[in-house]
Amino acid sequence: MTRAAARRHLLTLEYLGYLESDGHFFYLSPKVLRFSGSYIGGATLPKVSQPLLNLLTNQTSLIYSVMVLDGYEAITIARSAAMQQEDRVNPYGLTLGNRLPAHATSAGKILLAYLSTDEQQQWLVHYPLQRITKFTQTNNAAFLKLLNTIKEREWCYSSEEHELGVHAVAVPIYGQQNKVVAAINIVSPTTRTTKRYLIEHILPLLQDTAREIRRVI
Template identity: 50%
Template sequence: MTIARADFIEGMAKGLAVLESFDTERQRLNATLASQRAGITRAAARRHLLTLAHLGYLETDGSWFWLAPKVLRFSGSYLASARLPRMVQPTLNRLAAQTGESFSVVVLDGEQVVIVARSGTTRLLAYGLHLGARLPAHATSTGRVLLASKTKAALNAWLKGRELARLTAHTVAEPKAFRAVIDDVRSKDYCIASEEHELGVHALAVPLRTLQGDTVAALNVVVPTARFDPRTVERDLLALLLDAARELRPLL
């Protein structure tokens, strides 16, 4: 949303930018690295790091800072109170019990997708597919389904100036080819991504829509290439996902 300049608290925005600078690539930051990642001065980054540590959201050895367990309060509160995870969880559990595979519901957040609900499974999950995990949208089945729900103008804006990282040898990272992939997903209304985010993994996703037709999330299943090929994934699992999406529509 857009707010009046007088209502914008710049200090809060900078503090959150520093907090968001921590990720799996940079789990520990000093003031210099935090300033570079947050786009603020080193002096400002240092003050924000010290304040966040004082409040208990970061831990520090005096020079380096890292996330403290207290930051989980935000995600825990969201997952406990948000409507979407509560609405989809029974369906995810049923699909997992029916197939033994791992299912997730994912939303788009900028250049990444975030897992907001997932099923338990006895099978080994792909790396990083835990609740709250953030994954690159361009290399995931869910991200592509959600990007395909955008208008072409909105997709152009999303792609403008963005470098698509090549995560594996199979990742589609060239902009023109990626646009063609999104057009294909938009036409089919589902996506299969094979070993583009992680080797040894196929992922199949379909959009979750409201009764008004708005795409609010994506539902996906992740399976190992050792047991499935893309045709088998489509043959055995697509109908299940489509049926689940139809069942969820009145609840979203």
């Protein structure tokens, strides 16, 4: 796209109210929230998930999210937060609507694991694996093997692949025709919980919640 064409698009979006400008730079305006508001208000999955996520937080004082796949990224469409946790970590992606690189998150890998083999190959062509931390997987063959393992066991543990000091566990949420439509995960500081605790105590809660969501969507 040429600079002139890009500027025309920006000026049009400013005229429509979706951008603001100081004369040199353009910024998103609050009007863009209408798009996310329409989705959150009309979609069934966020409405169904929210009270169940809140219940999990009340039970465990940990942070939970429901995420869906959109191209390269996993998007948070519902989330909870442990309001009384003084040492709470605030990892990327815990804000509603945040977008995270799918290959470096537990929920994202769950969603990728349930694509077909051809879809996974095409995804890697379009979105080459990028290193975010020293723990991020960037080898295609190893990544595809990991996705196969995740699909077989139906859960994913991820540690410090997107943010140091943070680990997570995710499970799939099935919709109609036994198709995975989202993932539910728990995110926690590595200083607060161990891998063993997440898998032995929190994973069963996630699996129960995913089944509950499936029954009502």
